[in-house]
Amino acid sequence: MRAIFLLYAMTTASLVSSLAFGEDLGGLKTSVSVDTNSQFGLSKGSEGNDRISVREAELLLYSPADHMFDGQLNVAAHSEGGVMHLEVHEAYLGSSKLIPRSRFRLGHFFLGVGRINQIHRHDWPFTTAPRYHREFFAYEGAQDTGLEYTYLFPLPFFLEVTAGLTNGYVFGHDHSTGSKPKTPTHYARAVTYFSMPGEGGAQLGLNYLGRTDNAGTKKTLAGLDFTAKWREAQVLKYLIQAEAWHQWLNSTRQWGFYLFPQAHIGDGFYVGARLDYYTDTSLTYGGGGAYPNGNLTIVPSLLYRSSEFVTARLSLTQDFERQGTTTQSSQMIEFQAVFFLGAHPAHDF
Amino acid sequence: MRRKIAVCLSLLMANLVQASHVNVVTSTTDLAWLVKEIGSPHVQVTSLLKGTENPHYVDAVPEFIRLVSNANIVCVIGLDLEVGWMPKVLSRSGNAQVQPGGRGYCETGKTVQVLEKPLGGVDRSLGDVHPSGNPHFWLSPKHLAQAISTIVDALAGVDPNHAVDYVNKAKEVSGQLEALSQKNREKLKPIVARQKGPLIIEYHKEFSYLFDSCGLTSFGSIEEKPGVTPSAGRLVSVALAAKNAGIKVAIASENAPKQTLSRFTELSGIPVVQVPMSLQPAKGLTSYVALQEKLVDSIVKHLAGGVP
Incomplete structure (x- = not known):
């Protein structure tokens, strides 16, 4: 592992220095992002790992491969249980020039469903994933290898549909080789956009995902995602982001959602608060009858944005876990700092 | 049917x-x-x-x-x-x-x-x-x-x-733009002829091309670094420097932070004029000629002490 890290560090250093000295790298753009995360539990049973850590260090390389195709490689070293793992997050060939009104990618990528599943964790408007996302997808996002196609309809309003088919040997974030599924992972997303009062805009997505693993466990996900933004000059004045998902896992049923509003309060500071909930509605007592359970989390946060390239976020997680007649609560404080080097990050909506 | x-x-x-x-x-x-x-x-x-x-x-x-x-x-x-x-x-x-x-x-x-292309490493x-x-x-x-x-x-x-x-x-169109440029130069000619040094400061270096085409000299920018809101210390030092240099007006886009600009005026006594940086059809500013008139007349008004 140390040798791999040395190789990773040397590759990054040589690439960055090549760009600094203007060597011809065929238009290759490089971007580095580092996400440090410090979690400290304030109560017994909290999820805090009580340490300062580099949660993720990511190297992104992208450029046209030729006149028709583009390529992207995203290699990340990230901490799992205190141990750094180096892995390929994305490696795909794509094009938006081959088929009119379309783009596709072939390779390994984060599946094109949902909102936060598609966005790199360091770009999320909050620090850690909501409980339902960890249960249904992964701590960051579900990624796999396959083919994804997106089509933009020729309509007087924005309507884009994505469909993907991936191997499905594993799901979520799994380092094993997995095994051939009975039904590979397949998914679809339809997204539209509309203006909001006060010079804002909003995006609404409808999502579906299905897979049946080798053991016959059938997983179906259906969800809605909503993002609304109001910008004033260089400031994101208001943000509202929400997702709601339902999972069918064989005969079990689970659902969850989050709602995250955020507002700019001046001088690079933003306040936000996430409310999320998760429950398994198929749990029953041994003798019958619904087993009450649920996880409610409230996460107020304070964000400071020094520039587009450096952010710091302080969050306080208040977690309530109900199992039957018992409810336990825990608190955790998190401090996250993210920085970007290299190519200008894209201002996705 | x-x-x-x-x-x-x-x-x-x-x-x-x-x-x-x-x-x-x-x-x-x-x-x-x-x-x-x-x-x-x-x-x-x-x-x-x-x-x-x-x-x-x-x-x-x-x-x-x-x-x-x-x-x-x-x-x-x-x-x-x-x-x-x-x-x-x-x-x-x-x-x-x-x-x-x-x-x-x-x-x-x-x-x-292009103007102001950085030399050396960036x-x-x-x-x-x-x-x-x-x-x-x-x-x-x-x-x-x-x-x-x-x-x-x-x-x-x-x-x-x-x-x-x-x-x-x-x-x-090229001829019309040249004529417009000439008209701007004529409006500012008396001011340019009199200037012994810079008379104007910008919040952000957005007006370099306009000043270059009119022969105006800028004192620089209120921002110490482009795109970075000036610190309190920077505001004080640039306000005093501008005041001592006899700067008559500061010019900024409508998007520039109003609080920072007010503080600059408080410290220096120099008025700030905020102007649109682009045509704004929804607000009735639909012609480039009208935009230029708005920009140049704002500058002339403050530098000459009256509308030409």
């Missing part, structure tokens, strides 16, 4: 009319005005921005992607002004013709004589520096005229049947 047929026919007519025009999408309202001047009546032009935004800090909004997906030509300022959002808009549009290098991609900054410790030079050239009629050739090349490439019209119109 007849009503449905009538609706379908009118939609078909509208599409046919649209199909006979070159559909040009521009990043800014100023480029939209220029393309319309050169391309009319053969073009239909849409600006992605409304003129009130700071073009550095815009998202790749889905509506932009939709508009670009239908475009025959996309015209941008370039010089990294739209680097944060336009590449994403273009790649998500699925429109091969308007991708960089395509015949419908028109980067107007390429043919402009990194983010210097603030939000544009490595290719200052992109705010559209505020100077003389420099905006230098962008005309890329627009004509794109229009003629996509619509060769009307190439002669575009070339002839471009010459006319």
Whole structure:
């Protein structure tokens, strides 16, 4: 592992220095992002790992491969249980020039469903994933290898549909080789956009995902995602982001959602608060009858944005876990700092 | 049934009319005005921005992607002004013709004589520096005229049947912009002739091209580093320096932070005039001539002590 890290560090250093000295790298753009995360539990049973850590260090390389195709490689070293793992997050060939009104990618990528599943964790408007996302997808996002196609309809309003088919040997974030599924992972997303009062805009997505693993466990996900933004000059004045998902896992049923509003309060500071909930509605007592359970989390946060390239976020997680007649609560404080080097990050909506 | 047929026919007519025009999408309202001047009546032009935004800090909004997906030509300022959002808009549009290098991609900054191109190494410790030079050239009629050739090349490439019209119109527009530049110089001539040193300071280095074309000298910027809100210490030092140097007015875009500008005036006694940086059709500012008059008359008013 140390040798791999040395190789990773040397590759990054040589690439960055090549760009600094203007060597011809065929238009290759490089971007580095580092996400440090410090979690400290304030109560017994909290999820805090009580340490300062580099949660993720990511190297992104992208450029046209030729006149028709583009390529992207995203290699990340990230901490799992205190141990750094180096892995390929994305490696795909794509094009938006081959088929009119379309783009596709072939390779390994984060599946094109949902909102936060598609966005790199360091770009999320909050620090850690909501409980339902960890249960249904992964701590960051579900990624796999396959083919994804997106089509933009020729309509007087924005309507884009994505469909993907991936191997499905594993799901979520799994380092094993997995095994051939009975039904590979397949998914679809339809997204539209509309203006909001006060010079804002909003995006609404409808999502579906299905897979049946080798053991016959059938997983179906259906969800809605909503993002609304109001910008004033260089400031994101208001943000509202929400997702709601339902999972069918064989005969079990689970659902969850989050709602995250955020507002700019001046001088690079933003306040936000996430409310999320998760429950398994198929749990029953041994003798019958619904087993009450649920996880409610409230996460107020304070964000400071020094520039587009450096952010710091302080969050306080208040977690309530109900199992039957018992409810336990825990608190955790998190401090996250993210920085970007290299190519200008894209201002996705 | 007849009503449905009538609706379908009118939609078909509208599409046919649209199909006979070159559909040009521009990043800014100023480029939209220029393309319309050169391309009319053969073009239909849409600006992605409304003129009130700071073009550095815009998202790749889905509506932009939709508009670009239908475009025959996309015209941008370039010089990294739209680097944060336009590449994403273009790649998500699925429109091969308007991708960089395509015949419908028109980067107007390429043919402009760029000012303030940094010498030596550039990194983010210097603030939000544009490595290719200052992109705010559209505020100077003389420099905006230098962008005309890329627009004509794109229009003629996509619509060769009307190439002669575009070339002839471009010459006319170029002449009008030169005349406008000359008019600006005449208005500012008495002030320029009298100035023994700089008389004006900018909040952000957005007016370099306008000043260059009029012979005005700038004292510099209130920002210590571009794109970085000045610290309290910086405000004090630049306010006192400007006051001691006899600066008469500070000029800033409408997007500049009002609190910072008020504090500057408090410290220095120098008034700040905030001006639109682009045409704003929704607010009635639809002509480039009117924008120039607004800019130059604001400067003259404060430097000459009265409207000319």
